[in-house]
Amino acid sequence: MSEGEPAEAALRQEKQFSDDIINSLPGIFYMLDTDGRYVHWNQRLCEVSGYRAEELARMRMFQLFGDDTAPLLLERIEEVFRTGESEMEAPLLTKDGRCIPYRFTGRRTTIGGRSYLVGLGIDISQRKAAEAQVERLNRERTAELAETKLLQSISAALIHQDHVEGLYQEIIDAAVAIMGSDCASMQVLYPERGEGGELRLLAHRGFSPEAAKFWEWVRADSRTTCGIALGTGRRAVAPDTENCHSMAGSEDLATAQQSGIRAMQSTPLVSRGGRMLGMISTHWRHPHQPSEQDFRLLDILARQAADLLERRQAEAQIQLLNATLEERVRERTAELEAANRELEGFTYAASHDMRAPLGRINSFSTLLSDKYRDRLDGDGLLFLDLIRQNATRLNILVEDLLAHAQIGQHNWDMRPTGVEGAVKVILHERSEDIRQSGADIRLDFPGPMSVNSNPTALHQILRNLVDNALKYSRQAQPPVIDIGGRVEQERCLLWVRDNGIGIDPVYHEKIFQIFQRLHTYSEYPGNGIGLALVRKAVERLNGRVRVESEPGRGATFLLELPV
Numbered sequence: 001m002s003e004g005e006p007a008e009a010a011l012r013q014e015k016q017f018s019d020d021i022i023n024s025l026p027g028i029f030y031m032l033d034t035d036g037r038y039v040h041w042n043q044r045l046c047e048v049s050g051y052r053a054e055e056l057a058r059m060r061m062f063q064l065f066g067d068d069t070a071p072l073l074l075e076r077i078e079e080v081f082r083t084g085e086s087e088m089e090a091p092l093l094t095k096d097g098r099c100i101p102y103r104f105t106g107r108r109t110t111i112g113g114r115s116y117l118v119g120l121g122i123d124i125s126q127r128k129a130a131e132a133q134v135e136r137l138n139r140e141r142t143a144e145l146a147e148t149k150l151l152q153s154i155s156a157a158l159i160h161q162d163h164v165e166g167l168y169q170e171i172i173d174a175a176v177a178i179m180g181s182d183c184a185s186m187q188v189l190y191p192e193r194g195e196g197g198e199l200r201l202l203a204h205r206g207f208s209p210e211a212a213k214f215w216e217w218v219r220a221d222s223r224t225t226c227g228i229a230l231g232t233g234r235r236a237v238a239p240d241t242e243n244c245h246s247m248a249g250s251e252d253l254a255t256a257q258q259s260g261i262r263a264m265q266s267t268p269l270v271s272r273g274g275r276m277l278g279m280i281s282t283h284w285r286h287p288h289q290p291s292e293q294d295f296r297l298l299d300i301l302a303r304q305a306a307d308l309l310e311r312r313q314a315e316a317q318i319q320l321l322n323a324t325l326e327e328r329v330r331e332r333t334a335e336l337e338a339a340n341r342e343l344e345g346f347t348y349a350a351s352h353d354m355r356a357p358l359g360r361i362n363s364f365s366t367l368l369s370d371k372y373r374d375r376l377d378g379d380g381l382l383f384l385d386l387i388r389q390n391a392t393r394l395n396i397l398v399e400d401l402l403a404h405a406q407i408g409q410h411n412w413d414m415r416p417t418g419v420e421g422a423v424k425v426i427l428h429e430r431s432e433d434i435r436q437s438g439a440d441i442r443l444d445f446p447g448p449m450s451v452n453s454n455p456t457a458l459h460q461i462l463r464n465l466v467d468n469a470l471k472y473s474r475q476a477q478p479p480v481i482d483i484g485g486r487v488e489q490e491r492c493l494l495w496v497r498d499n500g501i502g503i504d505p506v507y508h509e510k511i512f513q514i515f516q517r518l519h520t521y522s523e524y525p526g527n528g529i530g531l532a533l534v535r536k537a538v539e540r541l542n543g544r545v546r547v548e549s550e551p552g553r554g555a556t557f558l559l560e561l562p563v
Contacts, residue, residue: 444484
């Protein structure tokens with residue numbers, strides 16, 4: 001064996017060791033040069049993307065992204081080499097055309113005098129799916145709430161409105177909104193006309209003058225849906241008039257074709273005593289099958305329309321219906337709150353489940369550093385340090401997410417809590433940070449004051465606001481932080497004021513949204529959760545929080561809490 005062989009063997013072992021570490025990461029690892037080309041990557045990137053190693057070696061990172069996200073990726077890569085770090089969320093485009101949501105991080109590093117980008121990509125498919133599910137539920141519930149409130153407003157109008165003709169049009173407009181239709185009509189029954197009575201057009205929306213004239217009177221033997229519903233006493237639906245046997249060859253079909261109508265339904269208006277009063281119909285310019293939910297809401301509207309036709313005799317029943325609609329509003333509101341709690345529960349569970357693997361990553365990387373640090377070359381040490389730094393940062397993010405989620409997960413023990421005492425506890429906790437920053441802390445409490453709060457929540461709120469003030473006033477000479485409060489009309493007004501960099505008014509609401517940051521991590525470390533946690537906790541305490549600030553003039557965070 002030559003003298004160089006042991007060294008070469010050791011070098012191979014070190015490289016294998018580094019590769020094993022990289023391949024064990026819970027995501028994809030990549031290292032790019034300044035042109036965005038892959039220099040190094042782990043096996044997970046090959047598995048996820050579907051590209052072989054020799055293919056990745058010839059590719060630039062933007063080639064794994066669609067045309068809509070590739071420009072943003074190039075901006076983030078340039079930002080890393082310019083500022084030192086960046087991150088983004090975007091779908092990764094695989095070789096077989098699939099798009100997988102990922103969160104990508106990047107940091108600049110220097111090896112052998114050359115700059116490189118190293119980063120991790122974490123699959124966020126489950127989080128995106130949960131967010132999409134909750135968003136879909138929110139959209140559905142919001143739409144139902146809007147429709148239900150529309151019905152409620154009509155119900156109230158039925159009680160107080162004397163101008164009946166105006167209410168006909170309101171009902172027609174509501175039918176169009178509920179059913180998503182292009183046209184609608186309302187008819188009243190004249191039972192004394194002919195056999196089975198005739199329907200007269202009261203109001204319509206979207207009919208041509210010719211169609212309105214043709215359907216001004218409709219008999220029970222008419223071939224349209226309102227005639228069929230009049231004859232049977234039941235709802236009639238024609239999802240596609242071109243394929244409706246009952247309408248084939250009729251003047252009704254010809255009129256529908258001339259008007260561009262391809263689908264229609266008619267729902268009888270029946271009195272509370274079971275007497276036929278009229279008809280409400282909706283029409284579409286394309287084939288359409290209404291859903292059961294559409295019909296449930298339309299039935300409520302039909303009930304209101306029937307009551308309108310009997311309005312003087314049915315005021316008591318209308319009030320009952322209004323109460324029913326209010327209950328529907330409460331139910332939909334409760335469902336919205338449940339959907340949001342479901343998202344909070346998912347965030348809590350996901351964050352909680354990530355603690356264990358993160359703990360193992362930290363433990364094993366510390367063990368590797370302690371036992372094998374002297375056996376690693378420069379690249380190995382760099383990769384190991386990057387693993388520990390990113391794991392630590394991710395652990396902080398997980399802990400903050402847990403704190404944010406826990407606000408909505410548990411019942412709070414509410415009791416009178418001293419404000420000035422809570423402030424002093426936080427200042428004692430942050431005494432070393434205050435000493436190092438040289439901050440001048442000024443308290444302004446005219447006397448003892450307490451709020452009806454959960455002590456832990458109040459500490460959490462104040463801790464985040466003090467940390468925020470210390471962070472963004474560190475460049476002031478010296479940093480000055482004012483903390484005070486006073487009682488106004490059974491509300492406690494608290495403030496935390498600094499002389500830091502300030503906030504543009506356009507961002508005064510944005511900063512309270514989770515993950516919203518106005519600066520890079522290297523400028524001001526953080527993860528964009530602190531102020532979101534403050535707002536969520538304050539609102540849970542039946543309070544309010546806002547900020548007053550301008551760029552370069554510091555910031556004042558104002559809290560209003562019940563005493």
